Amino acid sequence: MSSTTPLLDVSGLTKHFPIKGGFPIRRTVGAVQAVDGLDFQVAEGESLGLVGESGCGKSTTGRLITRLLEPTGGRIAYRGEDITHAGRKQLAPIRSEIQMIFQDPYASLNPRQTVGKIISGPMEINDIHPAGGREARVRELLEIVGLNPEHYNRFPHEFSGGQRQRIGVARALALEPKLIVADEPVSALDVSIQAQVVNLLQKVQRDLGIAFVFIAHDLAVVRHFSQRVAVMYLGRIVEIADRDDLYGNPRHPYTRALLSAVPEATVQDEGVQGRERIRLVGDVPSPINPPSGCRFRTRCWKATEKCATEAPPLVQVEGNKPGHLTACHYPETTDVPATVPAPRLAKDPEAAA
Amino acid sequence: MTPPTPSAAAPLEVTDESVAKSPTPSTHKGSEGRSPGRLAWNRFKRDRTGVMSACIVGFFFVIAVAAPLIAKLYGKDPYTTYASQRPELLNPFAYPSGPNGGMSSEFWFGIEPQLGRDVFTFLLYAIRNSLGIALAATVLTVVVGVVIGTTAGYLGGKTDYLVGRVIDILLSFPSTLFFIAFMPVVFGLFVAPDEEIPTWLRATALIIVLSAFGWASIARLLRGQVLGLREREFVEAAKVTGASPGRIVFKELLPNLWTPIIIQTTLMLPAYVTAEAGLAFLGVGMIDPTPDWGVMIARGASFYTEDLTFMLFPGLSMVIFVLAFNLLGDSVRDALDPKSKR
Ligand SMILES: Nc1ncnc2c1ncn2[C@@H]1O[C@H](COP(=O)(O)OP(=O)(O)O)[C@@H](O)[C@H]1O
Ligand code: SF4
Ligand SMILES: [Mg+2]
Numbered sequence: 001m002s003s004t005t006p007l008l009d010v011s012g013l014t015k016h017f018p019i020k021g022g023f024p025i026r027r028t029v030g031a032v033q034a035v036d037g038l039d040f041q042v043a044e045g046e047s048l049g050l051v052g053e054s055g056c057g058k059s060t061t062g063r064l065i066t067r068l069l070e071p072t073g074g075r076i077a078y079r080g081e082d083i084t085h086a087g088r089k090q091l092a093p094i095r096s097e098i099q100m101i102f103q104d105p106y107a108s109l110n111p112r113q114t115v116g117k118i119i120s121g122p123m124e125i126n127d128i129h130p131a132g133g134r135e136a137r138v139r140e141l142l143e144i145v146g147l148n149p150e151h152y153n154r155f156p157h158e159f160s161g162g163q164r165q166r167i168g169v170a171r172a173l174a175l176e177p178k179l180i181v182a183d184e185p186v187s188a189l190d191v192s193i194q195a196q197v198v199n200l201l202q203k204v205q206r207d208l209g210i211a212f213v214f215i216a217h218d219l220a221v222v223r224h225f226s227q228r229v230a231v232m233y234l235g236r237i238v239e240i241a242d243r244d245d246l247y248g249n250p251r252h253p254y255t256r257a258l259l260s261a262v263p264e265a266t267v268q269d270e271g272v273q274g275r276e277r278i279r280l281v282g283d284v285p286s287p288i289n290p291p292s293g294c295r296f297r298t299r300c301w302k303a304t305e306k307c308a309t310e311a312p313p314l315v316q317v318e319g320n321k322p323g324h325l326t327a328c329h330y331p332e333t334t335d336v337p338a339t340v341p342a343p344r345l346a347k348d349p350e351a352a353a
Numbered sequence: 354m355t356p357p358t359p360s361a362a363a364p365l366e367v368t369d370e371s372v373a374k375s376p377t378p379s380t381h382k383g384s385e386g387r388s389p390g391r392l393a394w395n396r397f398k399r400d401r402t403g404v405m406s407a408c409i410v411g412f413f414f415v416i417a418v419a420a421p422l423i424a425k426l427y428g429k430d431p432y433t434t435y436a437s438q439r440p441e442l443l444n445p446f447a448y449p450s451g452p453n454g455g456m457s458s459e460f461w462f463g464i465e466p467q468l469g470r471d472v473f474t475f476l477l478y479a480i481r482n483s484l485g486i487a488l489a490a491t492v493l494t495v496v497v498g499v500v501i502g503t504t505a506g507y508l509g510g511k512t513d514y515l516v517g518r519v520i521d522i523l524l525s526f527p528s529t530l531f532f533i534a535f536m537p538v539v540f541g542l543f544v545a546p547d548e549e550i551p552t553w554l555r556a557t558a559l560i561i562v563l564s565a566f567g568w569a570s571i572a573r574l575l576r577g578q579v580l581g582l583r584e585r586e587f588v589e590a591a592k593v594t595g596a597s598p599g600r601i602v603f604k605e606l607l608p609n610l611w612t613p614i615i616i617q618t619t620l621m622l623p624a625y626v627t628a629e630a631g632l633a634f635l636g637v638g639m640i641d642p643t644p645d646w647g648v649m650i651a652r653g654a655s656f657y658t659e660d661l662t663f664m665l666f667p668g669l670s671m672v673i674f675v676l677a678f679n680l681l682g683d684s685v686r687d688a689l690d691p692k693s694k695r
Contacts, residue, residue: 066593088595095595108586111389112608121604122594155388168590175594 005080006041007179007211008065013038013074015060019288033287034060036235037074039314042179047205047212049222049243051258052232053284058215059103061232062181065213066100067091078179096126096175101182101201105164105189109156115142115167116152122174141170145200162193169200173208181213186221198225219258223247228323231255234295235287237314241324251317251324251331254296294329302330390611396688403684409677413670417481424478427461429471431478431644435460436469443469446659454662465652466660476666478644480674486556486639487625493564494625495618498571503610505572506579507602513576520576523569529631532562536637552643559638563625571617578613582606612689619682623675630671646671 016031035057042048050058063069065076067083076084078094086094099122102108109118119141120134130137139149145166156164165185172180182201186194202225205212216222222229223243230240231254239252250256260278282299285291293311297303306329314327397403416423424430436442442450442460447467449455454463454472462472505516539558544550582588583606591605626646632638633647634654641648646667653664 063589068589068592088597092595095593098593100590100593102586102590104586108590110587110591110605110609112611114388121591121596125591125594125596125600157389158387171590171594 007044007046007079008042008213009075009077009080010041010065011039011075011077013061013064013076014072015057015064015069016072030288033235033290035064036290038232038235038237040230040237040240042211042213044178045205045209045211046228047214047226049219049226049229050213050215050232051219051222051229052217054217055284055287056232057235057287058217058232059183062100062183062213062215066098066181068100092126096122096128097178099172099175099177099180101165101168101172101180101185103184103188105161105168106156108168109164111156114153114155115147115159118156118167119170119174122171126175128175137174138170141173144173144204145170160193161189162197165189165197166200169197169204173204176208177210179211179213181215183215184217185214187217194221201225218261219247231258234284234290236295236327237325238296238328239324239326240314241326242321245321245324249320249324251320251326251333252296252328253300253302253332256332294327304329393688396691397684400684400688402680403688406677406681406684409673410681413480413674413677414484416477417484420474420477420481424474427474429460429474431470431475432642434468434470436464443467448656448660449662454660456662462666463662465663466656472663472666475644475649476670479646479649479667480670482556482639482644483626483629483646486559486629487622490560490563490567490625490629491618491622493560494567494621495571495614497564498568498617499575499607499610499614501568502572502575503579503602503606506576507583507598507606509580516572516576520569520573523566524573526566528566531566532628532632533635533637536562536632552639555639555643559629559632563628567621567625571614571621574613574617575610578610579606582609615689616682616686619678619685623678623682626671626678627675 013035014033014037015035016033018028019030019032020026021029038061040048050061052058060069064071067076067086071084074084075082078098081094083091083094113121116135116138119138122128123130123134123137128134135152139152142149142151147163147166147170151159156167159167168185185201186197189197198221201212201214204210205225212226214222214226219229219231226243228240228242229246230237231246231252232238233254239246239250239255241249246255247259250259257278257280280299285295285298291298291308293309294300294303294307295311297307300307310329312327312329314325316322316324317326317328317331319331319333320326429435442455442464443466444450449464449466449469451457451463454466456463460471460473462476464470465472465475501516505513536558539562540550540554543554543558583601588601588605591601596605629638630645630647630650633640633645634651636651639645639648641652649667650664650671653667657664
């Protein structure tokens with residue numbers, strides 16, 4: 001592949017879930033604008049973190065990329081090939097290269113299949129015959145993800161959450177993918193186990209050169225994992241940048257708010273002066289009827305008339321390094337630590353997050 | 354998306370107490386996994402009522418299968434009217450001359466009043482025929498119900514809507530009434546009114562009519578289960594790896610549906626046994642001289658005031674069988690789905 005073609009190229013990706021209603025004749029009465037015009041690229045071997053509050057459309061994005069959902073609009077290209085509306089048969093050659101790790105380790109493994117069957121299933125479906133046989137390959141994969149290869153014949157219910165997630169990783173690796181979409185792979189796990197699984201994924205990414213779209217709901221998890229980070233809010237990307245740019249120079253108010261929720265210790269060593277805690281007030285607006293203009297304006301402390309009428313484009317605003325894009329009319333600056341009027345923002349008295 | 358709690362759709366997950374407490378596989382030796390089915394089997398083995406009922410039910414099935422062999426060893430058949438050659442077997446009122454319905458070392462269960470057939474072989478074949486019909490109807494019902502239910506649930510949309518309405522109609526139908534009124538009509542479709550209806554046709558028609566009304570309940574149950582299951586992430590995981598819809602239904606979903614299927618089957622079979630007997634009793638099912646539980650009970654009912662013994666054998670055996678099978682069904686359900694236990 002030419003180096004100019006990114007592994008994954010997403011442009012204008014949109015997913016609206018129709019809302020059916022009405023009596024006696026059911027018809028579409030509205031739409032959940034779960035994902036509304038995403039643009040991003042993932043280079044080969046790169047890890048992109050996708051961060052945002054619950055309900056902002058991260059999982060939908062992941063399912064669109066893996067083609068579990070049919071996009072309403074936009075374009076998804078894999079190695080330059082348009083797969084936006086590819087059917088199952090058409091997708092077959094690419095299928096094995098894009099895999100997914102799921103959020104819920106209890107729901108993502110079939111309770112009636114042994115670990116061996118779960119991991120060898122993908123090879124069976126794609127008619128792959130590894131040298132030495134499938135069973136040997138499964139044992140090898142179990143070894144890679146840090147499980148005992150002798151557990152080949154065990155059933156999922158015999159494993160803990162962390163171990164199950166490792167099985168999920170092994171299944172994703174079975175097809176030797178080039179891209180893995182990991183949808184909050186650790187958020188259902190105990191905090192003590194999260195780090196282990198993240199380390200495993202990191203090892204996998206480095207050793208096998210697999211590109212990741214790593215979905216998380218806070219910036220802390222993604223921080224050590226992703227070279228690039230995209231912050232989502234209500235179905236749109238509000239800021240996307242290389243990791244250090246994003247953590248060191250957050251320009252979007254929402255990114256700032258998210259960063260301030262990350263525990264101090266991990267933020268300060270990045271050279272950013274101890275920033276004050278920003279607590280977002282109010283709820284995330286409904287994606288059925290999102291705010292006009294900038295979608296963050298109902299919770300933004302800097303919102304003006306312009307924010308309500310004009311949607312800010314995702315561009316490289318002044319003071320950003322190349323590749324650092326922000327969608328805000330009044331981007332934040334590092335040297336002015338939050339010019340904050342009281343009603344929209346409260347200072348959090350407790351420093352511990 | 355969802356908290357990691359096992360949903361009701363797959364009630365067979367972490368249910369072994371020892372495993373639930375220490376989910377680390379290192380807690381037991383060996384590499385062989387304990388499958389959900391194995392755990393259920395272990396639970397079942399501990400249930401005494403269940404094991405006993407299973408033995409009784411098994412005994413009935415063995416009898417049914419071995420009926421010709423037993424009859425041969427015993428040296429009689431259910432059709433011969435023994436009293437016509439040996440009139441001394443029946444008294445002048447055509448009731449068995451011996452005590453207890455004519456029970457003797459020669460006629461173990463006695464002699465049938467009026468015609469003088471052998472009760473023992475007649476009952477053997479009655480059990481064989483009745484169980485055969487009920488089993489065939491159950492199998493057909495379950496197959497049709499599973500195929501329609503899972504397909505509708507997995508496809509969803511218009512198919513699901515249509516199937517759902519058909520199920521609603523079938524379930525709201527007074528099926529017993531329908532059987533009585535329409536069985537003759539069904540026979541009439543195949544045979545001219547003055548012709549004799551062949552036995553195989555009666556049996557086949559019964560099986561088909563019973564199944565035609567029976568599949569709806571199991572289909573509805575499975576449809577609901579599939580609706581829950583298909584949203585689960587392991588189905589998505591299979592799709593991501595490129596699994597075909599057929600593979601998803603049969604390899605991913607069906608193994609998770611064995612619990613409700615087995616439970617439904619164990620409930621359905623005794624229900625069909627009684628239904629089949631009921632129809633025969635009412636004269637719209639199997640008829641004399643075909644040996645059949647219902648036929649026997651119907652005949653017994655016509656002279657139970659004079660000869661209770663003849664009524665007793667089919668009646669008791671049927672009560673024992675249905676009771677044992679229902680208890681077995683309960684035990685199977687408890688073993689497969691321990692959460693349903695009160
Ligand atoms: N199948 C669906 N039908 C209708 N709405 C959906 C569906 N899936 C997700 N949504 C809605 O889309 C929005 C984004 O959901 P999701 O992508 O799961 O968010 P996240 O993963 O970021 O928490 C939510 O408002 C959710 O209710
Ligand atoms: S565009 Fe306006 S409302 Fe939106 S984040 Fe920037 S300042 Fe806030
Ligand atoms: Mg999600």
